[in-house]
Amino acid sequence: MSLLTIILNILLPPLSVFMQKGLGGAFFISLLLTLIGWIPGVIYAFIVTD
Template identity: 55%
Template sequence: MDRLLLIIISIFLPPLAVLLKKGLGKDFLINLVLSLIFLVPGIIHALWVVTNPDY
């Protein structure tokens, strides 16, 4: 998927961006919990997953 589109999705729907990039797994669950507790950590985590090629 296009990286720019994933970055935009990360800002508005962080768990969806992680789901599209990594699939349904631990990264998605971590991001879902972070987003439910407080949105900013979820956005930061999603941006990290989307922009870091080694993650």
């Protein structure tokens, strides 16, 4: 995991997931979790981009 990925996971979780997985289900789940609460979005981004 690169430093850029870690920084994006923390600051903009949906963007990080989009860069790793593309525009698909993982991105929309990350977007939804980030809108519900920032912490769930960050946790999900770290799990998906591992």
